[in-house]
Amino acid sequence: MTDELASAGDVAEGEPLVEVRNLKKYFDNDSGLLGGVDVSTEFPFVERSPTHVQAVEDVSFDIKKGETLGLVGESGCGKSTLARTVLQLLESTDGDIYFKGEDLTELSGEELRTKRKDMQMIFQDPQSSLDPRMKVGPIVEEPMKAHDMLDEEGREERAKELLEKVGLDPQHYNRYPHAFSGGQRQRVNLARALSVNPDFIVCDEPVSALDVSIQAQVLNTMRDLQEEFDLTYLFIAHDLSVIRHISDRVAVMYLGQMVELADKEELFENPSHPYTQALLDAIPAPDPRAGGRTAVLKGDVPSPVDPPSGCRFRTRCPSLIQPEEYDVDDATWRDLVEFQRAVKRRAFETTNREELRRRYFDGDEPGGEAGDVLSEALGHISQEEWDEAETLLTESFAEQSVCATEEPAYEIDSQYGDGRHYAACHLHQGIATASGSDAGVNEGVTSDTVADETAEPAD
Amino acid sequence: MTEPLLSVENLKTQFFTEDGTVRAVDGISFDVHEGEIVGLVGESGAGKSVATSSILRLVESPGEVVDGEITFKGETLFGLEEGPDGEPQPSEEMLSEEEMRDDIRGNEIAIIFQDPMESLNPVFTVGGQLREFIELNRDLSTKEAEQEAIDMLREVGIPDPENRYDEYPHQFSGGMRQRVLIAMALACQPDLIIADEPTTALDVTVEGQILELVEELQEKYGTAFIWVTHDMSVVAEICDRVNVMYLGEIIEQADVDDLFYDTKHPYTQALLDSMPRPDETVEELNPIKGVMPEAINPPSGCRFHSRCPEAREVCTRVHPEPRTVAEGAVADADAPTEAAVADAATDDGERPHTVACVKYDAFDVGYDSSEPLETEATGGFSAGLTDTGGEADD
C-alpha cells in the first residue's frame, strides 16, 4: 500500500509545493438583482452602494513540500477564507496560486476538479463534515469515485485499509457517522482526504471542536500519517498551543493580512510583530506559577469592510510609531496614543481637564507641537465636542504615524534556526535585512535550498 | 477555618430518559469559601454544567436533583429528609421555589453562561435587560437601576456606555456581550457568581481581556466564583482551588498549585500530559486512550479504569470515594520540593488534597497486590479507538 501511495509529485522535499502570490479575496456584501440597492431620500430615490469585505488582502507565502505550515489568527481574521481560496473552493479576487508550478486561478472548472485529487481538505466540525445519510465506507470512497480510482472492490478494500490506518476498525465500514464520537469522525475525515493519495492537505481547525484528550490522539495520528504518506499540511488553528505542537513554520494573520511568518521556534521565541507578541501574551499556560500577562490588547478588531490604512493592526498596536513632526519621549507618546484611543472609544465620561490630565498623563501635559494638539482636544472635550476631539486627535496623532501611511513588509534576521523571518511591522524598518515592499524576488536571504528563488511573503 | 459560603454534599442529579437513567452528577461534594475562585474542570460529559444548574435548582425536565444537600450561608438550597412513607421528601429547611427565586437567584448567586451570543434576548436593549435584573434583585428604583446599569457597563469596560445602553445585543461583539453578562452578574451584588465556561466561545485575546477583568473585579468586590471550564490553562490562571470531574464524579480536589505540581489522580495527570503547550515545544503528546464512556452506563469500580494506564484488577471492583491523601502543604514522595515551597505561599495550607484513586495507601484495598489490567490504555496505537459510542447502534 505504501508503494502505491508513494508521492507521485514532481516537487522535491523542501521545495515550494504551493506558492501563493498577492492573493486577494473580497466578498460582496450584497448580491442578487436588487442587491446593494438602497433607498435614498433624494432623487432618484434609489442608489446602488455595494460594499465589500476585504477578507484576504494581498497575502503571499510558500508551503514547502513535506512541511506543516501553521496558520494562526483570531476568528474573523480571514484564515479559513484564505484556506478555501488557496484550494479555489472560493474564487480568488486577485493574485495567483501555484500548485506544483501550475496556476490554479487560471484553470477551468473541470481542470480544477481533476486537480483536487492532489489537494484535499479536512474541516473543523466533525458533526457536519460527514453526510449524515451516508455510511462511512461510501464517504471514504467518494473522492476515489470522483476521480475514477480503482474499481468498486478495490475502492472498498482501500477504504477499509485507510480506516485501519487512521485508527478505526475496518468493520465500521457500514456504519453511519452518528455512531462515531467527534474524534473518530475526524479520523473518518482524515481517511476520506487520504483516499485519493493527495500531496497537500488543508486542515481547517481540525481539532478545535474536540476535547483535550481526544485532540492529542488526533494530532498524533496526523503526524504519523504525514510521515508515512509524505504529506504537506496547511494547518489552521486559533490555538497557539496546537500550532506550536504541529507546525514547522507558522504564519500569523490579522484582519485579512499576514503579519508575521517564521520558523516555529523563531516565531514563538522571538515574536517580532506586536500582534504576535500580544497573542502569545494572551494565552494562559497550564501552569499556576507562570507569570501573569503583561499587557492585554484592548478594543475590538476593526471591520474588514473599511480596514485601517497602512498597518491594519495600528489602531490597537501598543507600539504605534511616533510621527517625525512630534518630538516627545516614548512614554509620553504612549500616553498620547492611549488617550486618543480612549477618546475614540468614549472610555471615560468626565470632561474635567484636570482629571483627564491626571488619569492619562500623570498630571503633566506634554509640551511642544503635540502638547498644542492635546490642549486643543482637551478644550473640545470640556465643551463636550467629542467628535471634534476625536477627529483632531486621530488626524494629528494616529494617522500621521508611518504605521498609517505605509504598508509594512520586512524580513529580519532569525535568532533561532536559519529560516526566514517575515514581519510586517515598521519597527523593523531600520534593522530589516530586506524590505519586502518591492515584492516578488529577493535573494539576499540564506535558505536551506539553494534553488529557492521565489520570495517569502511579500507585498 | 470559617464556615464555607456554599457547601455541596453528595449531590446527585439524574436524567430520566427513554434509554435509561443518566447519572450526570453522581455524588459530588465541594465547598466554596468567601472570596475564592473554585474551579470545576472536566471534559465534555463530565457533568460540570449540570452540577452548577443543580446548585440554583434550575435543572430542567427530564433531569432532577435526586440526592444530596446544598447549603448557602446557612440556608438549605436543597435537602432531603425521610418522609412518613419512608420515601425521601424535601426537608423542612429547604427553601421554597419562591424563596429561591426572590432571595437566592440573582441576589445571592448569579450566573454567567457560556454562550454570550445566545444569552441575551435579541429583541430587548442591552441596557433594558441589565436594568430589569438590577431592579429585580436590588431595591432600586427604575431610575437608579438605570444609572447603576450604566455605571456597571463602564466598570466592565464597555466604551461609551450611555449610548450603548440603548443598543441591541446584535450590535455588540462576542467579547462585549460577555462583558455585559459579567456586568449583569456583578450589578446584582451577589456573594457567589457561577461562571459556566464564560470564555470558551471567545478568542484568546478577548479571553485574556475577560480573565484580566474578572481578576480585577473579583479583587475589588470580593465575590466568590465557581469557574466551570474544560481548559486547564484557564484553571491555572484564575482558580484558587480546583475540583476535577470525570463522568459525574469529582476525582481530585486540591489547591491549584498542588493540582499542577503534586498531581495525584492518574486522570488529572493524563489530562495535563495530553495538552500541547504554548510556552514550550512539546515533541510528543501522550493522549488519554479511548473515549469517555457514556454516563448512562459507566464502568464498574473506578470509572476511569477503562482508560487508565495504571489500572489494576482491583480498580474494576472497588469504587473509590474521594479521600484525603495529603494535607495541602504536605510534600509527598513524588512531589518536588518546590511544590512545598509554593504551598507555603498560599494562604490556606490546611485545605486537604483529596483523590478518588485506590492506588493510594489511604484506600488500602490491595492495589499493589492486584494484577495489572489489560486496557485500551495499555494497548497499541489504534486499539480502543474502535470501542466506542458506535456500539449503541448495533
Add this chain to the structure above:
Amino acid sequence: MSLLRYSAWRVTQALPVLVGIIAITFFLANQIPGDPVEIMLGPTPAQEQVEAIQAKYGLDRPAHERFITYLTGVATGDLGTSIYYDRPVLEMIILRLPVTLVLMLSAFAFAIITAIPLGVISAKRRNEPADHVSRIVSLIGVSTPSFWIGLVLIIVFAFHLGWFPARGLVLPWADPADVRGAATRFEVLRQAAHHLFLPMIALGTLQMAQITRIERSSMVDSLQGEYVKLARAYGVPESTIVRKHAFQVAQLPVITIVGLGLSTALGGAVLTETVFEIQGMGRLIITAINNQDYELIMGTTFMFGVAYVVGVIITDIAYAYLDPRVTYGDE
C-alpha cells in the same frame, strides 16, 4: 437603515410582483374562450356594431399592444371598463372592496385574538390537558373547509337557533337610512356586528388554527432559549418570563405566518361570500368570470394581488419593528 427607509425599500421590491400579477391575469384573461362581444351583442350582431365595440375596448389591436396600454392604464389608476356592467372597473371595486376588507380584518382579528392565548397556554402547559384541547382545536381548524363551517353555522345558528342572520352584510359606516330596521348609528353598528359574526368565524377559523400551531411551536422554542434560562437564573418570575422574555421573540415567526395567511384568506373570502351571499370582491370576480368580463377579471385579480402585497409589506414592517436585527442588521 431606519424603519422608514426599510419600508420604502420593501415597497420598491414589491413592484415587480405587481407587474407580474398583471401579466399573469392578462395572459389568463386572453386565453378565455368565447367572444365577449358576442355576449354583449347576442349571437348575430351587425358588423359595424362589432367593430365599434372592439374599437371601444381596444380588442382589435394585438395582445402585446393591449398589455402595454393596460399597464400604463393601471399606472395612472385606470383599470379599464367592465364590458358587462359598462362601468369603470375601479368604480365597481371601490364599491365592493370595503365589504371584503371588513370581512377579512374581522376574521384576522378573531383569529389572532383567539390563537395567541391558545398557543401560549399550549406551549406553557405542554402535554397537559389544556395543550391537548388546543392542539385538537387547531388540528380540526386546519382540516375543515371554511365554506362547510359556514354552512353548519348557518344551519345551527341561523336556521335552528335563529341567533344570527344567514346572509348579507351591513357595513358599519352605512347610512342608517339605507339599513332596514336601523334608525340610529348604534343600530347600524349592532346590525353590522350581528351580520358579521358568522362569516367572520367561518373565514377566520383556518387562520386561527394555523396561528395557534405556529404560536405554540414558536413559544416552545423561545421558552427553551438561553435568555430564558438566564432570566430564570436571575429570579425573574415565571409569568414575566412567559409574558415578556419569551413572548416577544416568539411572535416573529407568527407574523410571517399571518402575512402568508393573507393569500389563503383572500381566496377563502370568495367562498365565504358565496355561502353568506355577501356582495364583496369574491362575488364580483365569480360574476366577472361567469360573464367573461375580462377587464373586470383583470381588475379584481389585480386588486387581490395589491391587497396581498400591501398586507405582506405591513407584516414585514411589523417584523422589522419587533426584531431590531432586521433594520439595524446591515450597519
Add this chain to the structure above:
Amino acid sequence: MALGNTDTDDVPAEGADGPDEGAGEVEARVGMRYTLAQVKRDTTARIGIYIVGFITAVALFASIDYYILDYAIAEAILYDPESDPDTVRRLLPPFGMENQFGQGVLEHPLGTDHRGRDIFTRLLYGTRVAMTVGFMATTIGLVGGTLIGAVSGYYGGWIDDVLQRATETVYAIPFLVLVIAFMTAFGRDLRFAMIGVGITAIPVFNRLIRSRVVSIREEDYIEAARAAGVKDRNIILRHIIPNSFAPVLVQATLQVGVSILIVAGLSFLGFGAQPPTPSWGQMLSVSRGYMLPAPTFSVWPGLAILITVVGFNILGDGLQDALDPRINN
C-alpha cells in the same frame, strides 16, 4: 388523547457540555428503517396512517367499481334509482345477492340526495375525486417546486431572483382566484383543476426546497465533497436531494390535505368535477339549496372532507416528529 406523545421534539441535550456536546445524538437517527419504526411508535402518526390507508382503499375500490365493474358493486349494495337494472342483475349472481330488482342489501344509511341517490354511495365515490386530485396536484407542485427551488437555491444570483419573484407573484394571487381564472381560461374540468391546484402548490414546495438547498449547500459535507472533486451533479444527487427528503415528505403529506380542501372549494363554486361525477364539494354546493328541509345532507360530505384532511394532517405531523433531527432520547 393520542396527541400526547408526539411531543418529544424538544428534550434538550442535557448532561453534556463542552465543545463536543451530544456527539452522536443530533442527526443521529437516519435511514428509512428507522423512520418507519419511529412512525410506527408514534400513536398519532399511526392513526394518520389508518385514516389515510382506509380512505385510499375506499378510493381504490370506487375506482375499480367505476372503471371496471361499471358501478356494479355499489349498486348491488346500495340501491340507486338512476342505475341501470340490467347491470345490477348481470352482476348479481357472483356476489350472491338475494334481491332481484334494484333494491340494495342496505337501506340508505345516510339517506338520499335531492334526486333520490344514495348519499353513502356518493360519498364513497367522492373519495376517488378527492384522492386523485389531492395526489396529482401535490405531485405537480412537488415536481415543479423542487425543480424551481433546487435550481434557484443551487445557482443563486439573478436566476434565483427571477424565479423567486415569479413564484412570489403566483403566490400573491389567492389560490382559489388563480385556479378559477386558470380553469376559465383552459376549461372547467377536473384535469385543469388538478393542474391549477398543482400550480398553486409550486410556491410552497419551491420555498421549502430552496431554503433546504441554501442551508445544506453551506454544510461542511457539501464543501468536503467539492473539495474532494465530486461533480456538481453528483453533489446534488447524492447529498442535497437525500438530505432534503424529510421535510419535503412532510410537506407533501400536508399538501395533499390542502389540495383536497381547495378542490372541494372549487367544486363548491361549480369549478371542480362536473355532474354527474360525485364529488364532496359539489354535494355540499347542492346541499345549500336544502339546508332547511335536509340539514344532514350538508353534514356528511363535510365530515368526509374533515376526516380525510385530518388524516393527512396528523400523518404529516407524525412524520415530522419522526423525522425531526432534533429528537433526542
